Every structure is written in structure tokens, then in C-alpha cells.
Amino acid sequence: MTPPNATDRRFETGRAVLAVARLLPQISRPRTALFIATTVLVAALPLAMTVATGLLIGAVPAAAEAGPGSPEARDAYLLLAAGVTALLLGRLVDNVHRANAVNLGRELELLLQDRLVAAVARPAGIAHLEDDGVLALLRIARQLGADFIRPERAVRGLAAIAPEFLAAAGASIVLCTFNLWIGLAWLVAWPAIFLAMQREYTRVGLTAYMRSTEMRESEYVRDLAMDARPAKEIRVWGLMGWLLDRYDRQWADRLDHSNRFQRMRVRTAVGVIGALGALTAATGLLLAQAGLSGAVGFAALSVYLVAMTGMFKFTAFDDVAAFLALGSLPVPKVLALESELAADERPVTTELPAEAPARSVRFEQVAFAYPGASRPVIEGLDLEIEAGTSLAVVGHNGAGKTSLVKLLAGLYEPTGGRITVDGTDLAGVDPAAWRTRLSALFQDFTRYQLTVRDNIALGAPHLAGDTDRIWKACEPMGIRALIDSLPNGLDTVLSSEYEGGTDLSGGQWQRIALARALFAVQAGAKILILDEPAAALDVRAEAELYEQFLDITAGLTTIVISHRFSTVRRADRIVVLDGGRVVEDGSHDELMALGARYAEAFTLQANRLARTPHA
């Protein structure tokens, strides 16, 4: 996602406010209709009161002369009643208008949050979650309802400003009856001033948006200082001072930047106030001349004066005007993100047969580069994985092993070539349906701060209530005794941040995660991916676990990535990856006989292990 360019920015304010206005009927048509009706009334009623007051002032001398009960007195009473009614009704309608705006605003925020979560959850892959533009929007989205980025405030701003706008237009038209040019000047002045100020506010808001990467950085630094997870390293290495320093510097930089923008806003405001002062002085002077020369009567003069001073209620410089600009700013961005992510969706063109993969999964000349990366991590990769067999993938750090399984899981799409399942190109298959056939455990698996039961059942959440099945997944992992020893057994929360909860050792966590993968297999997954499945276990424990996995998952397609050759050698077939290509391919015995990279690395590790019997 790219940030808006200069041309886009000129129209940003109008587009943002329009986007807010267009969303309101989606929340509630009747309440939007009420919003429009009360906007007109809130603008018209004070104007009606002004006119009634002016006419009343003009009618009083004649009524006083004619005496009580006279038609003139009745007219004066009627004008008084009209003025008072307009005043009271104005108050009442104003309250309804504001309350309606607050509710509409809150619901607008909810609507945007919902649409955003749905939009972000929609793409099958995870590439969008590494896109700086998307992350900037997500940051804004997380803050929706906080700080100045509040669409709710935009609706309240709109509610306050729209009637004032109409009232100012009405007052300008009243002034047109005094002097056409003065009236027209006022009619044009307010929208121009309003737009100038909105552009300034928008500029400030956009700067915050454009600096989202810096802001994310400083939020990251702040969270590092406060989170429990990095707390060990930060204290052991004495990083707290360094973190706080860095955070302070980033804040100072942000403040400095925003102060610079504030100064620019003051310049515009001074220019605007100068123009307003000149127009007010000209109007006042002309009114005074007209009054003194008798060209305009006393009643009309008072109406014109009230119209002129009433125009200053218009809040172009007020907080509400800033809220309107800043609060609406994220709205088109959320909508743009929504359509951008929807456009990225690829069409589903084929369905895989229920038994697939029955023959094989094939990587055919697959190439892949991470979004934004200049070089591919996988290039010209050909690999056929026979269904029902176990495959081990080995290679040095950064060789592309994890990237390969991420492609297989559909978390990213190949940038070249294709992956087929029994001959069907995965590009046309519904990724969600494909993933129900996969069970995967990645090396950076998630330690959910949930119960043991949930941590295991998340492998197939629809079977979460099946306790027997959960125990069945735990058994081969050797964690039954561990779970029984926990305060609430399966229902113990795996986090010491909760009362009655507990944390586990690295190896214990890994066994829980393996049980989760096994639970998914029990639920019907046909391909099992294990990326460094037991790096936290000792070599023998890992080899034993993998052996057990192979027994339990016999007949399943299993792909394991490991640096432990005692694990790797148990696979039916081994491929060595280097620079994103397969450079060796065969069984353990075949690769040993080949005497190349695999054999060399295996011998090296075996010799080391032989020297360290407790490894």
C-alpha cells in the first residue's frame, strides 16, 4: 500500500468527510434522515428567531401607539410567540441532534472496526501483514476510538458544523438583501475559510499518518519496556535505560515535528482572521452609514447586525472543526484498505477431491520472493512429495526450508511456477479448504495464554469439547502426568499472568504444541508439517518423539524440517535445500552413499554426538 501523493492530499479533506457522510445511511437510514432534518432545523430556527426579533422590534412602536387589544399589538404578540417558540424548539432540536450524532458516531466506529477486522482476516496469506502501508492502517484501526483519530468525533463535528454552515449561508442571504456584494462575499468567505482550515488540520493528521512507521517503532520500544516476555533479557542486559532514552528521543522528535506543523496552522489562521476582520469592518461600516443616513430602518438594521454577528458562531477554528478533519481522515483509508485487500483475493476455480492428496504434491519450477525483497529466496524449485510418505528437509540457516512449507500452507503465493496437488494447481483452490487438510507446527509456534485444553484443541476448534480426543493427542507427547500435576488439569491457564495459571518450560511448551498438531491430524488433516518440531528437546527425546509421530501418522504425508540428523534419518526421503533449490535428494542411505553435503553434515554431527554422550 502506498501513502497518498500530493494531488490526492488536496482532496483528502472533502473525500474523508464525504466518506463519513456516505457511511451514515449504512448504519441507520432513519437516524441519518433525522440527522439531516435536525441539521436544517438547528440552522433555521435561530435564523427564524433573529428575523422574528427584528420584526418585533420594528412592530413595537406601532403596537405601543395603538394600545392593547389592537391588531398591531396582536401582531407584536404573535412575533414574540414565534421568536420564543423558535428559541425553545431550537434548544430541543439541538439536543436531539447532538445525541443522535454521538450515537451515529459510536456506531460508525464499530462499523469501521468490524469491516477492518473482516478485511484483514479475509486474505488467505499473511503477506499483507508485512506490508508497511497495511500496518500503518492497522495501527490507525487499533486506535480507532482513541486520541484524535475518532470517526465518532468526526460525526459530532459534522453535526456541529453542518447547521452552522447552513445558518451562515442563511445569514449571508439575509445580508444580500442589504448589499448584494457584501452578502455574496460572506457567502463565499465561510466555505473558503472552512476549507483552508480543514486542509491545515488534515495536513497535521496526514503527517501523523505518514509518520506511522516511526510511531510504530516508538510504540514497539515502549511495549518492550513494559511486556513480560522480553523482561528477562532487558533486565539481564541492563537495556531499560537505553530503551527509555530511545523512547524519549522518539517522542521529542514527534513533538518537534508536530510543533512545526502547529506553526504552519497559526500562519493560515492569522491570514484567515485578517480576511474576516476586513470583511466585518466593511459590513459594519456600510451598515452604520445606512443606519445613520436612514436608508435602512431600525428593525432591518437590527436584523442585519444580528445576522452579521451570528455568523461568528461558525466554528472553522474550533476543536470541532479539527475533530471533523482528523476524525474523518482514517475513514477513506479503512475503506481503501478494505477494497485493496478484497481485490487481492484470487478466485476459487477448482475443488480438490476429498481424498487429495492421494498421489502427490508437486513444486514445479517454483520461485518466491518475500514482498518488497529484492532477491528470491526460492528459485526454480522442483520437488515431488509422494502422498503417504515422510519427507525431511534439511539445509543451512536461511536456505529456504521454512519458506517452502509456508508456500505449501498457502501463507504466501509463489511468485513463479506452481504447486499442484494430484495435478490440480493450488492457485485455484480455496486456501481455507486446503488448510483443513494440513496440520502444521512452525518453529515460532504460538504459546496461547489460554487453558491447556484450548492450546491443544485449537488444532481443530470444532472438536474442542472432545476431552477423550484431547487426551489421545497428549498421550504420545508424554504430557499426561504434567497436565495432571497442574492446579486445574486440562483447564489450567498456561500463563502465570492469570490467577491459578502457570507457565511451562520450553520443551513442555513444544510438547503441547506437538499435541495440537496431532489433534489436527486426528481431526482429519492429511499433511503434517513439522518445522523444527522439538528444537527445545534433547536430541534423543526429539528423535523418539519423531519416531512416535511417524508411527501414529503412518499413511499420512509428513514433512519435517530439522537440523537434527538423528530425526531426519528416520524419514523415508530427505532433500537438501540450498539457495532455494533442491541440491540432494534420496533416502538416508542413498545420501550417505553419495558422500556429498548430507553425508558430510551427518558425519560431523554424529561424531560430535559421540563425544558428548549426554546431548
Ligand SMILES: Nc1ncnc2c1ncn2[C@@H]1O[C@H](COP(=O)(O)OP(=O)(O)OP(=O)(O)O)[C@@H](O)[C@H]1O
Ligand atoms: N517474512 C520474511 N520477509 C522477508 N524475508 C524473509 C522472511 N522470512 C524469511 N525471510 C528470508 O528468507 C530466507 C529464507 O528463510 P527461511 O526461514 O525459509 O530459511 P530456513 O531454511 O528455514 O532457515 P532456518 O534453518 O534458519 O530456520 C532468509 O534469508 C530470510 O532472511
